[in-house]
Amino acid sequence: MADIEQLSNPPGDASAPVTERERLNERAYRTAVVGFIIAIIGGLVAAWAYWTDRTTHGLGIGLALALGGIGVGLVSWAKYLDLPENIAQQRHVLRTTEEERADFDDEMKMTGETVGRRTLLVALFAGGFGSLVIGFVGPIGSLGPKPSGELRHTGWSAGKRLVTSEGLPISADTEPAIFDQLATIFPEGEIGRDDSQVVLLRMQPDALTDRTLDGGSLDGWVAYSKICTHAGCSVGLFGIDDRPPDVVRQLVCPCHQSVFDPTDGAKPIGGPAPRSLAQLPLAVDDEGFLVAQSDFDRPVGPITWTGA
Amino acid sequence: MARGAVERYVDAVTARVGGQSWLTSNLRKVFPTHFSFLWGELALYSFVVLILTGTYLTMFFEGSQETLIYTGSYEPLQGQEVSAAYDSVMRISWDIKGGLLIRQMHHWAALIFMGAVALHMARIFFTGAYRRPRDINWMIGLTLLILAIAAGFTGYSLPDDLLSGTGLRITYAIILSIPFIGERLAFLIFGGEWPGTDIIGRLYPIHILIIPLSIIMLLGVHLALVWHQKHTQFRGHGRTEGNVIGERVWPSFAMKSIGLMFLVAAVITAMGAIFEINAVWLYGPYDSGAATSLAQPDWYVGFLEGSLRLMPPWETRIGDFVINNIFYSGVLIPGIIFGLLYAVPILDRRLTKDTDDHHLLDRPRDAPNRTAIGAASITAVTILFIGGAQDIVARTFQLSVGHVTTILQISFLVLPPIAFVVTRLVCISLRDRPGPERTERRVPVERNESGGYAVPYDDPGVDWMLEGGAAPGHFDEITAPDAVRGPSGVAPGNVDDNMDDDDGADDDADADVDAGAPS
Numbered sequence: 001m002a003d004i005e006q007l008s009n010p011p012g013d014a015s016a017p018v019t020e021r022e023r024l025n026e027r028a029y030r031t032a033v034v035g036f037i038i039a040i041i042g043g044l045v046a047a048w049a050y051w052t053d054r055t056t057h058g059l060g061i062g063l064a065l066a067l068g069g070i071g072v073g074l075v076s077w078a079k080y081l082d083l084p085e086n087i088a089q090q091r092h093v094l095r096t097t098e099e100e101r102a103d104f105d106d107e108m109k110m111t112g113e114t115v116g117r118r119t120l121l122v123a124l125f126a127g128g129f130g131s132l133v134i135g136f137v138g139p140i141g142s143l144g145p146k147p148s149g150e151l152r153h154t155g156w157s158a159g160k161r162l163v164t165s166e167g168l169p170i171s172a173d174t175e176p177a178i179f180d181q182l183a184t185i186f187p188e189g190e191i192g193r194d195d196s197q198v199v200l201l202r203m204q205p206d207a208l209t210d211r212t213l214d215g216g217s218l219d220g221w222v223a224y225s226k227i228c229t230h231a232g233c234s235v236g237l238f239g240i241d242d243r244p245p246d247v248v249r250q251l252v253c254p255c256h257q258s259v260f261d262p263t264d265g266a267k268p269i270g271g272p273a274p275r276s277l278a279q280l281p282l283a284v285d286d287e288g289f290l291v292a293q294s295d296f297d298r299p300v301g302p303i304t305w306t307g308a
Numbered sequence: 309m310a311r312g313a314v315e316r317y318v319d320a321v322t323a324r325v326g327g328q329s330w331l332t333s334n335l336r337k338v339f340p341t342h343f344s345f346l347w348g349e350l351a352l353y354s355f356v357v358l359i360l361t362g363t364y365l366t367m368f369f370e371g372s373q374e375t376l377i378y379t380g381s382y383e384p385l386q387g388q389e390v391s392a393a394y395d396s397v398m399r400i401s402w403d404i405k406g407g408l409l410i411r412q413m414h415h416w417a418a419l420i421f422m423g424a425v426a427l428h429m430a431r432i433f434f435t436g437a438y439r440r441p442r443d444i445n446w447m448i449g450l451t452l453l454i455l456a457i458a459a460g461f462t463g464y465s466l467p468d469d470l471l472s473g474t475g476l477r478i479t480y481a482i483i484l485s486i487p488f489i490g491e492r493l494a495f496l497i498f499g500g501e502w503p504g505t506d507i508i509g510r511l512y513p514i515h516i517l518i519i520p521l522s523i524i525m526l527l528g529v530h531l532a533l534v535w536h537q538k539h540t541q542f543r544g545h546g547r548t549e550g551n552v553i554g555e556r557v558w559p560s561f562a563m564k565s566i567g568l569m570f571l572v573a574a575v576i577t578a579m580g581a582i583f584e585i586n587a588v589w590l591y592g593p594y595d596s597g598a599a600t601s602l603a604q605p606d607w608y609v610g611f612l613e614g615s616l617r618l619m620p621p622w623e624t625r626i627g628d629f630v631i632n633n634i635f636y637s638g639v640l641i642p643g644i645i646f647g648l649l650y651a652v653p654i655l656d657r658r659l660t661k662d663t664d665d666h667h668l669l670d671r672p673r674d675a676p677n678r679t680a681i682g683a684a685s686i687t688a689v690t691i692l693f694i695g696g697a698q699d700i701v702a703r704t705f706q707l708s709v710g711h712v713t714t715i716l717q718i719s720f721l722v723l724p725p726i727a728f729v730v731t732r733l734v735c736i737s738l739r740d741r742p743g744p745e746r747t748e749r750r751v752p753v754e755r756n757e758s759g760g761y762a763v764p765y766d767d768p769g770v771d772w773m774l775e776g777g778a779a780p781g782h783f784d785e786i787t788a789p790d791a792v793r794g795p796s797g798v799a800p801g802n803v804d805d806n807m808d809d810d811d812g813a814d815d816d817a818d819a820d821v822d823a824g825a826p827s
Contacts, residue, residue, distance in 0.1 A: 055407075055409060056412075059406055059581070060413075060578065061581050061582075064578035064581060067573045068575075068578075071569070071570030071571030071573075071574055072571070074564070075563070075568070078559070078564045081559070081560075083556070084560075085554065087555065088338070088552070089338035090550060091551060091552060141496070144494075144495035150501045184597050194596040194597075197596070230633070230634060231477070231481040231482070231616060231634050236597075255474065255478065257713070258621075259709075259710070268621055271617070271709075271713070272633055272634075274632065274633055301481070302484055303623065304490055304632070305491065305630065305631070306630075307630050
């Protein structure tokens with residue numbers, strides 16, 4: 001071990017009383033003994049706990065004692081041995097020398113000239129490899145279909161009834177009218193379809209703005225896509241602050257705290273969402289149940305590159 | 309003396325493949341010690357726990373979204389339609405003896421792993437250990453960090469509960485927002501439109517095979533480089549750019565390090581036993597129409613969550629095309645963070661014009677600009693992290709979420725520069741402060757065999773406190789904090805103090821250097 005060097009020794013150890021060292025060593029020895037004994041007990045505790053169906057707390061604490069006991073034992077054992085902590089060793093030089101570099105360059109130059117003698121072969125090899133890569137594009141494409149308008153259409157179409165997740169249709173004139181309630185609604189026959197989930201609200205008609213009325217509200221009923229325009233979470237929180245002077249109604253996305261105004265076309269009024277929730281135009285069918293006038297007038301959910 | 313079993317078996321192998329002297333010299337290899345060098349070991353050992361507990365979990369987990377009726381022993385969910393993945397996680401948690409313990413250990417180990425990785429990286433940064441020749445290993449380590457985050461995210465997504473589904477859905481939206489390729493890419497990854505039935509089955513092999521294998525391979529290179537290039541060390545008595553001062557791998561370092569492995573495993577096991585984590589039975593199976601408030605991702609994704617929440621609602625229109633603001637918060641900001649981290653060694657070289665090899669570490673105060681940049685970065689990431697829980701902050705302090713968001717947005721712009729300036733000033737004043745060690749020059753004395761005292765070496769031109777290249781005017785650290793404890797059982801007169809070659813651990817008094825006791 002020519003690279004191990006011994007440094008001259010400034011004192012330190014000599015200044016410490018021998019009794020102090022012995023005391024510390026004795027303590028480390030005792031700690032190691034206790035640690036290993038705890039480890040033995042811990043393993044047995046774990047086995048007993050498993051046997052008696054205490055398989056989370058009992059088993060875990062038993063195993064933790066066994067592991068921790070071994071850990072404490074090993075570290076204390078090493079401390080007891082009081083091994084030297086200031087041994088010096090030389091570093092090797094990592095940097096390349098000039099000769100090494102020249103030697104390598106020569107080798108590469110020579111072999112490069114040998115291999116590259118026929119440039120046609122080099123070009124064809126590159127071409128063959130490139131072609132191979134192109135050949136594998138197909139199977140990668142099988143991982144998922146090409147988007148073909150799925151992101152632009154939902155399950156809604158003219159005349160489709162609004163139903164709850166239990167499949168019940170909504171009567172347009174409930175008597176007495178219950179305002180400021182939120183329900184999650186799906187198109188009939190497509191309950192649970194993700195892109196078609198809608199929040200249906202009924203608010204006092206005079207609280208709604210013209211934009212909301214034009215967007216297809218009916219007697220205070222308004223329906224918005226439930227999918228946030230920011231990151232696509234379900235806008236599931238409806239809050240009302242009716243402290244004077246105004247009543248403030250808000251739809252909130254729980255994921256990133258985007259806030260929408262349900263009385264004004266679900267316009268974003270806080271948080272990171274850049275756009276309004278799409279509004280579903282509503283109508284009433286012959287039996288008095290709420291139906292959709294058409295699909296949403298724009299894509300629902302998070303805005304994509306082509307989502308202008 | 310008869311040779312032991314280990315000697316005979318090792319010899320049997322090395323006699324065939326060679327390398328026994330290499331083995332011997334590596335057992336005698338020297339590793340410097342400092343508490344901050346433990347973070348990397350902590351990460352390594354929590355990764356060992358992850359691999360072991362994860363392997364156990366694969367014996368039971370089903371990576372499938374096929375629906376079935378839950379019939380396990382958790383009553384509130386009986387009869388409900390759930391995916392096979394969720395069902396198997398419920399089975400692990402409720403019906404397999406010890407399954408819940410192993411599952412919770414796995415999750416806690418992941419959180420501790422990420423914490424250890426972050427601390428390790430901070431240590432490397434603030435001491436300048438990323439500089440040449442370890443710049444390669446800095447980039448490997450950073451790749452390991454990204455792989456670790458990917459492992460955490462895929463694992464978080466597998467149980468197919470409400471939280472994992474929500475996380476996947478946000479990921480889907482982020483991928484959709486990527487210009488040009490986003491929609492196609494999202495469909496390729498998710499097997500079509502969200503919510504599909506393929507994603508769990510795809511994430512499963514990525515989580516249990518591809519990512520762990522990549523981590524193991526890169527970790528092998530990472531550690532091999534640490535071994536080969538030798539560890540860095542702090543400045544101190546006798547420590548130079550050309551040597552390493554520390555303890556031998558065997559037995560000193562190995563015993564302590566393996567002991568640490570058991571201690572890490574013990575802490576994780578105790579946490580898995582005592583603290584409930586990711587109680588998927590409370591969240592329920594994923595239902596795309598549901599979302600819960602006050603839901604949080606695992607802590608190491610918190611900065612990304614905050615980035616998503618704090619980004620103002622900007623969208624960019626380019627002709628017929630749009631860039632949604634989650635592209636900025638979900639792709640651009642993490643891209644900038646990791647891009648800058650990769651560039652750290654390069655930027656350091658450019659800015660300091662220092663292209664030398666460095667094996668001695670800087671104390672943070674000795675490099676005020678670097679430390680200030682680090683503090684500013686940590687400030688920025690911390691604000692993002694707090695932003696990830698801004699609703700909880702608002703609730704706790706009875707403020708409106710909007711106000712908290714605005715405060716955090718302003719803080720994100722204002723606080724990092726303030727942190728930079730303050731840290732820089734603190735570093736400079738600490739660095740230039742004349743330390744007590746500096747005010748008196750210490751002269752080592754040694755007791756000789758005849759009982760008298762002598763000065764073993766004394767070169768007035770060399771202050772041994774500053775050997776190792778500390779900048780003039782800056783006091784230096786004492787090498788060994790426990791210098792009071794020398795080698796036991798050795799009379800002071802036996803201590804060898806010459807510069808002879810040392811042939812190994814034949815006598816334990818050899819080569820032991822203690823910096824003078826400061827007391």
